[in-house]
Amino acid sequence: MPLFAQVSPETLKAVTVNMVRHFRHDEIVFRRGDAAKYLVILLEGQMCIYAEDVFLTCRSAPAVLGEQAFIDETAHSATLKAQGFVKAIVLPEATVRELMLDNTFVRNLLRLVSCKLRESTNDRERHYRREELLFSEFKAHASxxxxxxxxxxxxxxxxxxxxxxxxxxxxxxxxxxxxxxxxxxxxxxxxxxxxxxxxxxxxxxxxxxxxxxxxxxxxxxxxxxxxxxxxxxxxxxxxxxxxxxxxxxxxxxxxxxxxxxxxxxxxxxxxxxxxxxxxxxxxxxxxxxxxxxxxxxxxxxxxxxxxxxxxxxxxxxxxxxxxxxxxxxxxxxxxxxxxxxxxxxxxxxxx
Structure with a gap:
């Protein structure tokens, strides 16, 4: 699992079996505006992300979700909802804080965030290219x-x-x-x-x-x-x-x-x-x-x-x-x- 790669066994003792949870379809894990209480690591299935009831994207295992709220120390910026049957590790706030004292864990977490940002940039580029194409077509209609x-x-x-x-x-x-x-x-x-x-x-x-x-x-x-x-x-x-x-x-x-x-x-x-x-x-x-x-x-x-x-x-x-x-x-x-x-x-x- 990329998030735990090369993290010491001593540190990983904080992650226990009882943190594995199962979610039914459409079950909400956390809502936009909720305080940062959970870090979610997908094991099986997909979870979808929404902002103001607007669908943004879906993530599949082994995606990590909810990390920005812990890094920024702010509330969650989106709502996380299960898509179908989902199995995930749900790390409570105290465990996340403990794990973030480990430099290797933090480095792994930042790598995952960097990967998401790169993916988001590519998505935004595709969106802007499509928007520019539509805009250029519209310019033929209007001044x-x-x-x-x-x-x-x-x-x-x-x-x-x-x-x-x-x-x-x-x-x-x-x-x-x-x-x-x-x-x-x-x-x-x-x-x-x-x-x-x-x-x-x-x-x-x-x-x-x-x-x-x-x-x-x-x-x-x-x-x-x-x-x-x-x-x-x-x-x-x-x-x-x-x-x-x-x-x-x-x-x-x-x-x-x-x-x-x-x-x-x-x-x-x-x-x-x-x-x-x-x-x-x-x-x-x-x-x-x-x-x-x-x-x-x-x-x-x-x-x-x-x-x-x-x-x-x-x-x-x-x-x-x-x-x-x-x-x-x-x-x-x-x-x-x-x-x-x-x-x-x-x-x-x-x-």
């Missing part, structure tokens, strides 16, 4: 400012929730299928990637979170951080996206996009199981935003929005919009839609 805001408030953007008055933006490239038909995969990726990169940066600048790409289509959401300007920010974002796209090319032609905007209460969060989870935003406002975007071609305007989004805009922006009454919407009743063309607005301002 650094939004990430800082979420971290400052402790909000877990992936936890399931309902977001009231969320703003949804859908966009896609007009004629994408036709333009890409004669292009190689490398050509599509080479021309689409710069466009999507610029669109993501634009959404981030206006405080939006990129929810997903579906081919050339982009979905963005506003509402994860407190703001009274969600509708204005999304509208100005759509306006900039249209102008930006017009200055880029795909398949030898200027890029023309359609944008649908809507607002309302949505479900947001990671769904799936441990094997596969995906962040998503669901709800009728999302469906309608997508359908508004599909009406852009029929209404001959790049930006289309519904009544709820119109009502969320200030008067000065409402005056820029053109109403279209009685528009048929798949899965919903006919309604009034509003359109805006940044190019027409620029012509009006220049006259």
């Amino acid at each position: 650094e400012e939004m990430i800082d805001s979420l971290l400052a408030t402790g909000i877990d953007y992936g936890s399931p929730r309902h977001i009231k008055d969320a703003v949804i933006l859908f966009s896609d490239i007009r004629g994408f299928t036709t333009h890409s038909a004669g292009m190689s995969a490398d050509e599509i990726a080479g021309q689409l990637s710069p466009y999507l990169s610029e669109i993501v940066d634009t959404i981030h600048r206006h405080g939006g979170l990129v929810d997903k790409f579906v081919g050339d289509a982009v979905m963005a959401v506003w509402g994860y951080t407190a703001s009274d300007r969600k509708a204005v920010d999304a509208f100005r974002c759509a306006e900039e996206m249209v102008r930006l796209a017009a200055g880029m090319q795909f398949g030898g032609a200027p890029i023309r996009i359609g944008v649908g905007l809507n607002t309302g209460e949505v479900f947001s969060g990671n769904i799936g199981n441990e094997g596969k989870k995906q962040f998503t935003v669901l709800g009728m406002p999302v469906n309608l935003a997508s359908r508004f975007e599909s009406k852009a071609k029929d209404l001959n305007a790049p930006i289309v929005l519904g009544q709820a989004f119109y009502d969320a805009l200030p008067t000065e922006l409402q005056h820029l919009l053109t109403p279209h009454t009685g528009q048929d919407i798949k899965g919903d009743s006919p309604q009034t839609l509003y359109t805006f063309d940044p190019a027409t607005d620029e012509k009006g301002q220049n006259q």
Whole structure:
């Protein structure tokens, strides 16, 4: 047993047979905050360690548990619980104090602590590597400012929730299928990637979170951080996206996009199981935003929005919009839609 290696027989007389104990499944050996009364040496089975009911790790024989409380002379920092049938030597406080007068025992104990620290460092490195990977993936969804805001408030953007008055933006490239038909995969990726990169940066600048790409289509959401300007920010974002796209090319032609905007209460969060989870935003406002975007071609305007989004805009922006009454919407009743063309607005301002 590593803890007792080369310890003198005279010192080991303090460890007696009656210190061997058996624990049933889920039996608690000591709790977090308990005074240092026992040092546990596993002989058979496993014990699990918890902090505030949060599982940390399990240890197997011949692990030594509870030693830090004796070394630091503090209370136990975690709860120790048997996992299944467990056999262990449980050294009472007086015996531990006696054994710690032996330099060899102390050296063995410190070696075991050092081994645990090394293992903990490796675990922490793996955790940080995974966290950094997840964080780098999240940075593709949100701006650094939004990430800082979420971290400052402790909000877990992936936890399931309902977001009231969320703003949804859908966009896609007009004629994408036709333009890409004669292009190689490398050509599509080479021309689409710069466009999507610029669109993501634009959404981030206006405080939006990129929810997903579906081919050339982009979905963005506003509402994860407190703001009274969600509708204005999304509208100005759509306006900039249209102008930006017009200055880029795909398949030898200027890029023309359609944008649908809507607002309302949505479900947001990671769904799936441990094997596969995906962040998503669901709800009728999302469906309608997508359908508004599909009406852009029929209404001959790049930006289309519904009544709820119109009502969320200030008067000065409402005056820029053109109403279209009685528009048929798949899965919903006919309604009034509003359109805006940044190019027409620029012509009006220049006259």
